[in-house]
Amino acid sequence: MKKFVPGTIFLVFFLLLAPVMAAECRQWEALFFRANQAYKEGRYQESIDNYGKLIQSGLKNGHIYYNLGNSYFKKRELGRAIFNYERARLWLPGDADLKYNLAFAYDQTRDAVIEPQSLVSITFFWLKEVTLIEVFWGFAIMNLMFWGILFVRLFLRSEWTYYLFLVFLVFWIIGGLSFGLKYYRAETDDRAVIIKNEVNILAGPDNHDTVLFKLHEGTVVHYERSEDGWSLVHLPDKKRGWVKGNGIEIIRKTRSTQDSPRKLKNRSRNAKEN
Amino acid sequence: MKKTLVLLPAFLFFLLSPCLANTHINCTIRLDRHKAALMDSVKMVVTVSGTKKIDSRPVLSGLEPFDVTQRGSSSRVEIINGKLSASTDYIYFLQPKKTGIHIIGPAVVRAKGTVFKSNKERLIVKKIVPSSGSDQGPLFLSAGLSAKKVYVGEQAVYTIKLFHRARISNVSLNLPEIKNIGFKQLGKPSEYQSVYNGRSYKVLEVRYALITSSNGVFGIEPSQMSMNVFQPRRQSSRSLFNSPFSGDPFFNDSFFSMSTGRPVTLASKPLELKVLSLPKRGRPAGFSGLVGNFQIESKLEPSNIKAGESATLTVCLRGRGNVNRIPDLKVPELAHAKVYADEPVLKTETDTQGITGSKTMKWAIVPEKEGQYRIPELPVSFFDTKNHGYRVIKTAVLSLSVLPGEMGEVAVLTGHEKKKGPPSPAKKAVKEIGHDILPVHTSINGLASVQPFLPRNILSLLFMVGPLFIYFAAFFALRYKKRSKGSSAAVKAKKAAKKLTQKCRGKNFSSGDLILYIRDYLNERFGLSIGSMTPDDAIEILKARGVSDQTAKKLQVILQGLESSIYSGKGQGPVDIEENIPRLINKIERELR
Numbered sequence: 051m052k053k054f055v056p057g058t059i060f061l062v063f064f065l066l067l068a069p070v071m072a073a074e075c076r077q078w079e080a081l082f083f084r085a086n087q088a089y090k091e092g093r094y095q096e097s098i099d100n101y102g103k104l105i106q107s108g109l110k111n112g113h114i115y116y117n118l119g120n121s122y123f124k125k126r127e128l129g130r131a132i133f134n135y136e137r138a139r140l141w142l143p144g145d146a147d148l149k150y151n152l153a154f155a156y157d158q159t160r161d162a163v164i165e166p167q168s169l170v171s172i173t174f175f176w177l178k179e180v181t182l183i184e185v186f187w188g189f190a191i192m193n194l195m196f197w198g199i200l201f202v203r204l205f206l207r208s209e210w211t212y213y214l215f216l217v218f219l220v221f222w223i224i225g226g227l228s229f230g231l232k233y234y235r236a237e238t239d240d241r242a243v244i245i246k247n248e249v250n251i252l253a254g255p256d257n258h259d260t261v262l263f264k265l266h267e268g269t270v271v272h273y274e275r276s277e278d279g280w281s282l283v284h285l286p287d288k289k290r291g292w293v294k295g296n297g298i299e300i301i302r303k304t305r306s307t308q309d310s311p312r313k314l315k316n317r318s319r320n321a322k323e324n
Numbered sequence: 325m326k327k328t329l330v331l332l333p334a335f336l337f338f339l340l341s342p343c344l345a346n347t348h349i350n351c352t353i354r355l356d357r358h359k360a361a362l363m364d365s366v367k368m369v370v371t372v373s374g375t376k377k378i379d380s381r382p383v384l385s386g387l388e389p390f391d392v393t394q395r396g397s398s399s400r401v402e403i404i405n406g407k408l409s410a411s412t413d414y415i416y417f418l419q420p421k422k423t424g425i426h427i428i429g430p431a432v433v434r435a436k437g438t439v440f441k442s443n444k445e446r447l448i449v450k451k452i453v454p455s456s457g458s459d460q461g462p463l464f465l466s467a468g469l470s471a472k473k474v475y476v477g478e479q480a481v482y483t484i485k486l487f488h489r490a491r492i493s494n495v496s497l498n499l500p501e502i503k504n505i506g507f508k509q510l511g512k513p514s515e516y517q518s519v520y521n522g523r524s525y526k527v528l529e530v531r532y533a534l535i536t537s538s539n540g541v542f543g544i545e546p547s548q549m550s551m552n553v554f555q556p557r558r559q560s561s562r563s564l565f566n567s568p569f570s571g572d573p574f575f576n577d578s579f580f581s582m583s584t585g586r587p588v589t590l591a592s593k594p595l596e597l598k599v600l601s602l603p604k605r606g607r608p609a610g611f612s613g614l615v616g617n618f619q620i621e622s623k624l625e626p627s628n629i630k631a632g633e634s635a636t637l638t639v640c641l642r643g644r645g646n647v648n649r650i651p652d653l654k655v656p657e658l659a660h661a662k663v664y665a666d667e668p669v670l671k672t673e674t675d676t677q678g679i680t681g682s683k684t685m686k687w688a689i690v691p692e693k694e695g696q697y698r699i700p701e702l703p704v705s706f707f708d709t710k711n712h713g714y715r716v717i718k719t720a721v722l723s724l725s726v727l728p729g730e731m732g733e734v735a736v737l738t739g740h741e742k743k744k745g746p747p748s749p750a751k752k753a754v755k756e757i758g759h760d761i762l763p764v765h766t767s768i769n770g771l772a773s774v775q776p777f778l779p780r781n782i783l784s785l786l787f788m789v790g791p792l793f794i795y796f797a798a799f800f801a802l803r804y805k806k807r808s809k810g811s812s813a814a815v816k817a818k819k820a821a822k823k824l825t826q827k828c829r830g831k832n833f834s835s836g837d838l839i840l841y842i843r844d845y846l847n848e849r850f851g852l853s854i855g856s857m858t859p860d861d862a863i864e865i866l867k868a869r870g871v872s873d874q875t876a877k878k879l880q881v882i883l884q885g886l887e888s889s890i891y892s893g894k895g896q897g898p899v900d901i902e903e904n905i906p907r908l909i910n911k912i913e914r915e916l917r
């Protein structure tokens with residue numbers, strides 16, 4: 051009897067919430083149509099506002115970010131367009147429209163910043179086309195099949211189970227490595243996009259510091275940390291410097307892009323030493 | 325069969341005749357050189373292309389100062405890329421009668437009642453051969469330059485002439501190597517008759533354009549020409565006709581009596597060329613180093629289009645000089661129009677005067693809105709070697725009228741022009757003439773909040789950990805099961821010694837019983853199932869399990885004693901248990917550990 055109690059509570063909760071959820075869905079749809087209509091009629095600021103409202107209300111998916119990116123692009127805000135396309139890519143990495151528009155937007159940027167391709171990226175080329183969740187479920191199925199064949203072999207040690215085990219072992223290893231790599235990349239994604247037309251990258255977090263170089267909207271940088279409204283960023287070629295915090299947008303808030311207590315502690319210690 | 329042979333050419337002629345009729349007729353005059361001496365023979369070729377049939381031979385004007393000899397004609401028909409072309413060459417040899425600058429041409433031809441005129445050519449005739457030979461005998465080589473002073477990038481023509489009065493073969497030429505000066509041969513070597521110092525010579529002339537790349541005074545080392553020289557066998561004194569070389573000591577050499585020929589190498593005199601640097605004064609900005617004489621042409625086709633359609637702007641720069649330095653022009657950005665540049669086409673040709681060529685550049689202009697578009701002039705600067713100064717030539721200002729475009733018109737075209745008529749087999753790459761992003765996603769199917777990252781729920785955890793857990797649970801269960809089977813045997817073995825000791829403590833058992841007790845002990849201890857056992861079997865079993873020989877023999881002695889008591893009839897009654905049996909079993913157990 052005890053087993054049924056959590057299930058019953060969930061069912062009652064769901065039945066109570068269902069009408070509320072349906073109403074919310076209708077609201078989303080209405081807002082979505084309004085945003086699309088505004089885009090079609092060239093009222094890009096209105097479409098940006100409506101897509102933004104959808105995201106704020108909790109509707110986060112690749113299509114909304116893609117549409118928002120399109121609206122910003124039409125409004126000639128290249129940095130924000132690329133930022134939203136990159137966000138959309140977290141959900142829709144294989145979407146052909148998104149890939150085309152993102153490539154087109156990158157083509158419009160002014161800075162020649164090229165992310166080097168590592169051997170791992172070339173080897174695991176398919177990871178660019180799938181989301182983390184897809185890799186996860188792929189690996190979960192491989193996992194199930196691998197341990198399943200091992201289970202069968204406990205009772206049936208025939209030749210075909212051995213060969214099947216070898217095949218599953220290979221897929222299990224590839225799936226595991228892919229999942230691990232994708233997870234690592236997602237968790238250490240520190241990319242940020244320059245959203246201002248032109249920003250100065252300074253030697254320190256102060257307006258009086260030396261200007262090291264300039265970056266333009268749409269350029270993707272790597273975020274390191276923030277300090278007093280300034281962000282420390284670096285380029286793939288290891289050029290580093292500080293940019294005013296409102297000049298960039300971090301694509302994905304991860305543990306690596308958030309200041310951990312240890313980082314803060316280290317920073318205060320460094321400040322004292324200085 | 326005969327009919328077929330007759331009909332086939334007729335049929336071919338029938339097929340080709342419309343093509344020939346439709347081709348444009350062109351007439352040109354070519355001279356093999358533009359400078360000659362009196363009594364030299366100059367070859368002139370009048371080419372009539374575009375038709376095989378003309379009403380009469382070309383009528384030439386300006387030939388009064390020459391003795392003209394006709395040397396027949398040659399016709400050819402070519403089919404290139406499916407296009408049929410026909411041409412006829414009429415060959416003449418001109419021998420100047422007086423010095424001066426003579427204008428030859430135009431040649432006039434009539435075809436189907438229409439008159440076509442050719443170009444004019446200029447021939448300078450001097451009294452003497454403007455060259456200095458290294459040998460004034462029957463065979464000598466001369467070299468000359470068209471100019472002694474040139475600018476960097478300007479061409480000078482280097483002419484080598486072989487004067488000979490004997491038959492020659494296997495002629496080869498070695499040119500000098502000069503740093504910063506390159507040689508480019510101008511056309512094929514020409515052969516003609518000339519008179520030098522009152523003697524008639526055959527002349528083999530080769531021309532090279534000297535391409536200069538830096539200033540300075542350059543010494544041109546002698547060019548060397550190698551050949552085989554032949555002389556007919558000596559004629560006898562009774563011959564009616566004396567050889568023209570009979571009085572020449574060169575040909576009186578014994579070698580010339582042979583018909584095989586003699587290898588001879590001749591060298592020209594060294595020359596000097598002064599290359600001047602281009603003046604800095606008055607040099608236009610963006611000067612590309614173009615030197616020579618050039619003209620520019622431009623056209624816009626069509627000049628009236630609809631918005632979204634494309635018009636082609638063509639600019640052609642042609643002239644004589646270092647044509648490879650013709651710059652790629654850039655059309656400035658036009659408001660509300662997109663401009664797509666095509667790959668420029670550079671064509672280089674050579675004639676007796678040097679290198680000529682042209683560069684054709686094309687742009688597709690796609691206006692986005694209706695209105696009047698003005699294409700500004702495009703300037704090109706070059707150094708004019710005739711006027712010794714820089715010149716800037718410009719294209720004309722062109723205008724493009726654009727009407728409103730049609731709604732829904734496809735903006736992507738293949739190539740710059742849409743051709744009518746049958747499709748060409750050669751395919752062209754599709755060029756994008758418009759760029760924009762793809763539209764927004766409007767489907768509500770995907771309108772739900774989706775988590776692209778790692779799921780943190782029980783189901784995903786079960787999928788990842790569940791199979792592993794199930795497998796290991798099954799694995800350990802099976803292992804435990806196996807181990808439990810094995811442990812019961814070990815417990816049994818441990819208890820075997822205890823059991824035997826307990827049995828030995830009992831009373832009233834015979835020798836036979838004791839043997840059976842010992843057999844049971846060994847069976848249980850070692851997991852055996854022996855029915856009957858001799859003392860020798862027992863000792864073997866113990867030794868195999870690591871019991872020492874001494875201990876094993878002790879048990880053998882006891883067992884032998886028990887057996888002998890059975891066979892001697894003493895074993896029927898109860899036996900006294902020797903104290904040493906339990907002690908011996910303990911010892912065996914210790915040794916087994």
